Amino acid sequence: MTFEFATAHRVLFGPGTFKQAGAIAKGFGSRVMIVTGRSAERAQRLGEQLTSAGVAWEVFPIAGEPTTVAVGEGVVRARASRCDVIIGFGGGSAIDAAKAIAGLLTNEGEMADYLEVIGRGGPLTRPAAPLLAIPTTAGTGAEVTRNAVLASPEHRVKASLRSPHLLPRVALVDPELTLNLPPELTASTGMDALTQLIEPYVCVRANPLTDGVCVEGMRRAARSLRRAFERGDDAAAREDMALASLFGGVALANAGLGAVHGFAAPIGGMFPAPHGAVCAALLPGVMAANVRALRERAPDNPALRRYDEVARLLTGSPQATAADGVTWTRELCSALGISPLRTWGLTETDVPAVVEKALQASSMKANPIPLTAQELGEILRAAL
Secondary structure, X not given: OOOOOOOOOEEEEOOOHHHHHHHHHHOOOOEEEEEEOOOHHHHHHHHHHHHHOOOEEEEEEOOOOOEHHXXXXXXXXXXXXXXXXXXXXXXXXXXXXXXXXXXHXXXXXXXXXXXXXXXXXXXXXXXXXXXXXXXXXXXXXXXXXXXXXXXXXXXXXXEEEEOHHHOOOEEEEOHHHHOOOOHHHHHHHHHHHHHHHHHHHHOOOOOHXXXXXXXXXXXXXXXXXXXXXXXXXXXXXXXXXXXXXXXXXXXXXXXXXXXXXHHHXXXXXXXXXXXXXXXXXXXXXXXXXHHHXXXXXXXOOHHHHHHHHHHHHHHOOOOOOHHHHHXXXXXXXXXXXXXXXXXHOOOHHHHHHHHHHXXXXXXXXXXXXXXXXXXXXXXXXXXX
């Protein structure tokens, strides 16, 4: 057995921890760029903390999911303003953009030198600028991962910057920041978190260290995602989901993912589809296809028994089997009002192209069993 484990240099979790952000930032530098979502006003409360700590700051908003173009603009602006600290404050998009800006700020050359898939995929040789990651959603776990996923409009694909240098210096996870999250966003980000707990648990690179966080994370998500969706001010449910998201990020960064994320990468590059919504629409079908393929082609594969354990964790029933887990997940998606993929413009004619790209995705390589193009096409059509 061999595996590697790496995460953010420091993780702060708990209600009220957000109040420490100003003092933490001051310990790293004197001028901060706050990378946030499309509404720059949302960063005002963070800015007030920085001002109180005697730190200069400016805001760089990212509209939608981060693109190579937007990140390039962020790097130019950070250099021009002589920012020496980057803070990602928002959902996974803002945090991924912040990680990319922090990494490119200190490394010479062009972005294409470092991007996977569409670039040369070279290593970042210098440490990134000090980076704080403060999530305001509970889904991606980007605050503890070593990659930044960027969309390239030119190539209609998503590609990653990937390096241990992109691990934030501090991941500050305050569940109170998610209390005002709208139900639809709670649902899609929460399903992303659940997916990022299930896939690392059953994937080919699962290991004992990530297994523990996956089990605990699934247990918390199963009992709290629907509650957080129905009652957004439920502090206990929000805390569970913030922790589930954090655990999912730790797990995916150190074990891997699977076919859901193998699909999500090309779909996110080809269509204006939010990552969490894509994962949610695909998760039940991928689970069902994996279980069926394992039973038919690899009945002794330990992943099949792991799917039984997933079902027991999700349903709370010690007698549950993998099929029960699939049913539970479908019913949860229905209760959360998860939209089909056609909502984002996918049609039957897009299936072959998406499948072709998904087969090349890095996440697909960790799926518990290789799925055929036909099986992948059936999953995608069922999710339309």
